[in-house]
Amino acid sequence: GAGVSQSPSNKVTEKGKDVELRCDPISGHTALYWYRQSLGQGLEFLIYFQGNSAPDKSGLPSDRFSAERTGGSVSTLTIQRTQQEDSAVYLCASSSGEANQPQHFGDGTRLSIL
Amino acid sequence: AQSVTQLGSHVSVSEGALVLLRCNYSSSVPPYLFWYVQYPNQGLQLLLKYTSAATLVKGINGFEAEFKKSETSFHLTKPSAHMSDAAEYFCAVSDRVSGTYKYIFGTGTRLKVLA
Numbered sequence: 509g510a511g512v513s514q515s516p517s518n519k520v521t522e523k524g525k526d527v528e529l530r531c532d533p534i535s536g537h538t539a540l541y542w543y544r545q546s547l548g549q550g551l552e553f554l555i556y557f558q559g560n561s562a563p564d565k566s567g568l569p570s571d572r573f574s575a576e577r578t579g580g581s582v583s584t585l586t587i588q589r590t591q592q593e594d595s596a597v598y599l600c601a602s603s604s605g606e607a608n609q610p611q612h613f614g615d616g617t618r619l620s621i622l
Numbered sequence: 623a624q625s626v627t628q629l630g631s632h633v634s635v636s637e638g639a640l641v642l643l644r645c646n647y648s649s650s651v652p653p654y655l656f657w658y659v660q661y662p663n664q665g666l667q668l669l670l671k672y673t674s675a676a677t678l679v680k681g682i683n684g685f686e687a688e689f690k691k692s693e694t695s696f697h698l699t700k701p702s703a704h705m706s707d708a709a710e711y712f713c714a715v716s717d718r719v720s721g722t723y724k725y726i727f728g729t730g731t732r733l734k735v736l737a
Contacts, residue, residue: 541725549729550712550727550728550729550730551666551727551730553724553727556724564724599665599666601665601666603723605723607654607723608654608671608673610656610658610668611666611668611714611725613666613667615663615664615665616664616665618663
């Protein structure tokens with residue numbers, strides 16, 4: 509499809525395991541963003557990519573969180589040694605990188621840590 | 623840095639009544655402003671955007687918003703609420719940070735439509 513695609517849509521894992529979340533942005537979009545949305549909460553900014561580089565990692569909550577983007581396209585958000593407080597919906601968005609253009613969001617990955 | 627404030631985390635209206643969701647921004651330069659809607663178990667969907675072409679912006683699903691510089695506001699309205707409008711609504715502004723653009727989101731307003 510033409511939209512932002514995220515996988516998996518749902519992920520249940522045990523505390524202490526590592527997880528990888530994938531985001532496939534809209535073709536041609538140079539900017540890619542990751543957000544976290546806890547139950548009933550707003551959007552918490554995690555990290556931003558322009559191309560393959562991440563000029564803004566200020567939102568990553570701890571060193572257990574990392575993200576990469578390869579080929580200016582697909583991005584992976586990795587959470588190591590998951591904790592129960594990591595349970596949330598992780599949203600990815602992409603944009604053309606211009607200020608007057610909106611972000612386009614995927615449907616998110618719902619992560620549940622048991 | 624710019625910021626966005628959404629007054630009212632929860633708003634309830636009767637079906638057929640006016641919807642008014644408030645958004646105020648802080649900016650020292652003309653902003654780019656956006657309203658998004660989020661339905662349960664979905665990502666955010668763009669409703670409309672303000673990019674300085676016109677102060678009254680029309681969006682999808684009958685929503686519109688008016689940019690008022692003097693009030694630093696960008697409130698979202700719809701003349702007649704439908705049950706299908708029940709969702710969470712987010713106001714956002716784009717901000718230039720270190721040469722690139724970052725989006726600042728409000729905390730959201732959950733709209734409930736009463737039959």
